[in-house]
Amino acid sequence: MRFAIGDTDFLLDGEPHRVLSGAIHYFRVHPDLWQDRIRKAKLMGLNTIETYVAWNAHAPRPGTFSFEGGLDLGRFLDLVADEGMHAIVRPGPYICAEWSNGGLPYWLFADGTVGVRRNEPGFLAAVQEYLDQLAPVLVPRQIDQGGPIVLVQVENEYGAYGSDAAYLRSLEQMHRDIGLTVPFTSVDQPMGSMLEDGSLPSLHKTGSFGSRSTERLARLRQAQPTGPLMCSEFWDGWFDSWGEHHHTTPASASAADLDDLLAAGGSVNIYMFHGGTNFGFTNGANDKGVYRPIATSYDYDAPLDEAGRPTEKFHAFRSVIERYAPVPPLPASMQPGGSGVLSDAGASDASAVSAGAAASVAGREARPAPAADVAVRLDRVAPLRTLLPALTDWSTHDEPPTFDALGAASGFVLYRTEVDLPDGGVLTVSTEVRDRAVVSVDGVVVGVLEREHHDRAITLPPVTGTLELLVEDQGRVDYGPRIGEPKGLIGGVAVDGVPLARWSSSPLALDPIAPAAVDQLAALSPSAGDVLAGPVLAAGSFDLTSTEDRSLSLDGFRKGVAWVNGFCLGRYWSRGPQKTLAVPGPVLRAGRNEVVVFELHASASRTVCMLLEPDLGHTEA
Numbered sequence: 001m002r003f004a005i006g007d008t009d010f011l012l013d014g015e016p017h018r019v020l021s022g023a024i025h026y027f028r029v030h031p032d033l034w035q036d037r038i039r040k041a042k043l044m045g046l047n048t049i050e051t052y053v054a055w056n057a058h059a060p061r062p063g064t065f066s067f068e069g070g071l072d073l074g075r076f077l078d079l080v081a082d083e084g085m086h087a088i089v090r091p092g093p094y095i096c097a098e099w100s101n102g103g104l105p106y107w108l109f110a111d112g113t114v115g116v117r118r119n120e121p122g123f124l125a126a127v128q129e130y131l132d133q134l135a136p137v138l139v140p141r142q143i144d145q146g147g148p149i150v151l152v153q154v155e156n157e158y159g160a161y162g163s164d165a166a167y168l169r170s171l172e173q174m175h176r177d178i179g180l181t182v183p184f185t186s187v188d189q190p191m192g193s194m195l196e197d198g199s200l201p202s203l204h205k206t207g208s209f210g211s212r213s214t215e216r217l218a219r220l221r222q223a224q225p226t227g228p229l230m231c232s233e234f235w236d237g238w239f240d241s242w243g244e245h246h247h248t249t250p251a252s253a254s255a256a257d258l259d260d261l262l263a264a265g266g267s268v269n270i271y272m273f274h275g276g277t278n279f280g281f282t283n284g285a286n287d288k289g290v291y292r293p294i295a296t297s298y299d300y301d302a303p304l305d306e307a308g309r310p311t312e313k314f315h316a317f318r319s320v321i322e323r324y325a326p327v328p329p330l331p332a333s334m335q336p337g338g339s340g341v342l343s344d345a346g347a348s349d350a351s352a353v354s355a356g357a358a359a360s361v362a363g364r365e366a367r368p369a370p371a372a373d374v375a376v377r378l379d380r381v382a383p384l385r386t387l388l389p390a391l392t393d394w395s396t397h398d399e400p401p402t403f404d405a406l407g408a409a410s411g412f413v414l415y416r417t418e419v420d421l422p423d424g425g426v427l428t429v430s431t432e433v434r435d436r437a438v439v440s441v442d443g444v445v446v447g448v449l450e451r452e453h454h455d456r457a458i459t460l461p462p463v464t465g466t467l468e469l470l471v472e473d474q475g476r477v478d479y480g481p482r483i484g485e486p487k488g489l490i491g492g493v494a495v496d497g498v499p500l501a502r503w504s505s506s507p508l509a510l511d512p513i514a515p516a517a518v519d520q521l522a523a524l525s526p527s528a529g530d531v532l533a534g535p536v537l538a539a540g541s542f543d544l545t546s547t548e549d550r551s552l553s554l555d556g557f558r559k560g561v562a563w564v565n566g567f568c569l570g571r572y573w574s575r576g577p578q579k580t581l582a583v584p585g586p587v588l589r590a591g592r593n594e595v596v597v598f599e600l601h602a603s604a605s606r607t608v609c610m611l612l613e614p615d616l617g618h619t620e621a
Helices: 031-043 073-082 121-141 165-177 213-223 251-263 312-321 355-361 384-391 515-523
Strands: 003-005 010-012 015-017 020-024 048-052 086-090 149-153 184-188 204-209 230-235 267-274 284-287 291-293 374-377 380-383 395-397 411-421 425-429 432-434 436-441 444-450 457-460 463-473 488-490 493-495 503-507 536-544 550-553 559-564 567-573 580-583 591-599 607-611
Touching: 020 031, 031 073, 031 267, 048 073, 048 267, 073 086, 073 121, 121 149, 121 165, 165 184, 184 230, 204 213, 213 230, 213 251, 230 251, 251 267, 251 312, 374 536, 380 384, 380 515, 384 515, 384 536, 411 493, 432 463, 436 457, 444 457, 463 488, 515 536, 515 591, 536 607, 567 580, 591 607
Parallel strands: 020 048, 020 267, 048 086, 086 149, 149 184, 184 204, 204 230, 230 267
Antiparallel strands: 003 010, 010 015, 284 291, 374 607, 380 536, 395 503, 411 463, 411 503, 425 457, 425 493, 432 488, 436 444, 436 463, 536 591, 550 580, 550 607, 559 567, 559 591
């Protein structure tokens, strides 16, 4: 088969073809759930799946590259093909995506000499290595070689960042040189000169917007007089940041804008169809004068929610799409009020029914009553300091090193030095705290420095002993000029203007959590008490008879990280708007399960709850 760009339409084997696509990021979904999410996209009426490629996930360290497990992009694309759907791939190298560092590896900028998103030899050499690794996955899966890939995007919203045509030409040629032959696209907001600055005549321009479709398409047509119109990021919702409100977009408004887009003859990629989760420490951050870390949930108010269930928006969008293209029958479980769970037969399930027949099966396939939730007491407790031998690998430095210099992509680094301050003093971080530091003297917490608040100073009590700063990278900036910046205590640390030297520093081995620390927690005897004083790690066990998707409620806890069976669910924070953490069913097991919580501050309870009915737990901040 062949896919091409015609004068007015995309062409599939020479015939006009409308792309009806939805975004699913393979790296934000447990791999055992990929097929389920893809099938549900098809049931909404989509014919294509779009995904970014997260370079930094595949290359966590220089010289390493992985396509295993949840990073098996080839398997993900094969599952798309198995459903008879096409694929759009956006390798970047920069992707934004509210993902750590916009997908760029932190180590790329560790020595300060490599350029960011520009025609600089060091950056382009690294991109070439990245594309060379992708070639065996992408090239044989192009549509003209029997695979699903119909479009590849070069860079990502570059017009909002720069206007370096030489850089774009270099990227385009590098993509061609590895053997990609399908049409190439660019994407930019149809505002100002972004469409022109972010593309080349040889790249098919597409737009990114979520409203005022007719107006946006008109601006796109002005920038590109011929060829199919396409919104390749139709924003149907938005992402959440810690401490802000939960973002939602009315289903009726989004559906109306989608209708306008399709009525104008446009193609679309719905961003997101299913957002998924920023598991581990993968979330990004924005900094437009105030640093704002992205929440763990990437639900995005999408048609398929974080737990994989159809929302009101799913049904509203499906109703719009069926005016312009055929849609498959909808299984009863996917009807409004259904369980949202597909049988193994998926979209071809014999129980599939049309919308008009929903009433006749409502009683047979209604949402099941949830079983009792499972309360888990965290009865094995260890202060962080007692587990440090299992979690640390210390090194010594004259000044506090950055995360980057220590080889830490994300998470936590503990900085420690000995001080003699009989009268106390004022501790200052010279340039910036990136991003949050819990300050302790002789094991007693004395305060917190927050990048969001532009904190750089704190008063210390009298102390002759150990000064510690537990620094958390809350997410590398994913958009704008601060991409690629280092993390840690930037500019050095002083007390009353006198620099502190002779530091011992270590990343904490938390993603994955060090097995030795888990073993030590498991060996502890259960302890009494109802509260936790952090920094502390606590563990508890619970039994299950089945492994449905669940969510973890941490009511009464303040801030930290949680794991289930060693899988890092991500960060929690009582400031909201997110109140629970998604627990994918494949992470669980029938029988005994383990939950571990790293609480930075304190909790009013030692009990967490595994909710059977997945609860996104979003609230107003």
